[in-house]
Structure formats: C-alpha cells, structure tokens
Amino acid sequence: MSANEEFGRLLQRLTAAAERGSGRDFAACFTADGVYHDYIYGDHRGREEIAHMLEDLFHRDAADYRWQMFDPLSDGRIGYAWSLSSFTSRIPEFAGKRVVIDGMSRFELRDGLISDYGESVNGGVAMAQLGVAPARLARVLERWGRELQARPAVQRYLAAKPAGPVQPRA
Numbered sequence: 001m002s003a004n005e006e007f008g009r010l011l012q013r014l015t016a017a018a019e020r021g022s023g024r025d026f027a028a029c030f031t032a033d034g035v036y037h038d039y040i041y042g043d044h045r046g047r048e049e050i051a052h053m054l055e056d057l058f059h060r061d062a063a064d065y066r067w068q069m070f071d072p073l074s075d076g077r078i079g080y081a082w083s084l085s086s087f088t089s090r091i092p093e094f095a096g097k098r099v100v101i102d103g104m105s106r107f108e109l110r111d112g113l114i115s116d117y118g119e120s121v122n123g124g125v126a127m128a129q130l131g132v133a134p135a136r137l138a139r140v141l142e143r144w145g146r147e148l149q150a151r152p153a154v155q156r157y158l159a160a161k162p163a164g165p166v167q168p169r170a
Helices: 003-020 023-027 046-061 123-130 134-150 152-159
Strands: 030-038 042-045 062-074 078-089 098-110 113-121
Touching (some): 003 046, 003 062, 042 046, 123 134, 134 152
Parallel strands (some): 030 113
Antiparallel strands (some): 078 098, 098 113
C-alpha cells in the first residue's frame, strides 16, 4: 500500500471517530505522545488529553458534526489534506446555529500514526456564522494574531533574510 493510501485510510478513521464523538478511537490515530493543536481549545498532548478534547470539549459544544478530508497527500512522514467540517452549536448563546468551516490540515506522521496535527482555518468566518459580537470577534482575532507571531517557526521566518521574488524560468 502506498503512503498516500495508508494516509487516506488513517484520515478516514480519524474523521469517522471525530464524527461519532469517540475520543478513544480518535486518540488511537495519534502516537502516544501525539499533539493536537486546536485553534479554539488549544494544544492537547497525549491520547488521554486528545480524547478529552474531542469528547468533553468539542462534542460538548457541537452537535451534528461532519468532517471530511479531500485530496490527502503524504510521503509517509508529512501529510496534508483540505477539509470541510460543519456542526450545530450547543453553546447556549449560539445554540442551534449551523457553521461550516474549510481548512488545510498538516500532519506529522510516525509509525503510521499522527504525531503532530495542526490546521489553518478562518475561525473568523466560523464566529461570524455564529453571530459573535464584532467587539468580541476583534479581541479573539487580535489574540490569534499575537499567538501566530509568537510561534517559533514564525519567529524564524520573520528573522530570516527574505529570499526575494521567484525568478521565472527561461
């Protein structure tokens, strides 16, 4: 089986477990020391914390969850996929509002499991669908901007000399 096929099967297990709300099955897709970086609930390390995040935080706040990955690509070490997800809010002030999110996911892989997961989504679009008040939305986006700039990889990027424009091939 190719790395892409293996990765695609892992993503099917991951998303099916997430939709069912099975923290145990979801966390089993991660290495024992795996990390799930969630833009709302923060970083969760290890299977126990990852299972807790899915069952006790996410599914507490969301119903009717769907998550589908598209165009998965992997070399067996790193994987990427585009996704669509949707849910109905259970948060009292937003109860019943349906949200759809698109995102790009990055997976670091080890021994056929996820060792590090992160995603890029436009959380502002999700909050707008919920009807988050503009002042609150601005505060959240400002915090996310600060957190982005504080990441070590971003700091290294900002400190490096720009490579300049890409030169067209002759």
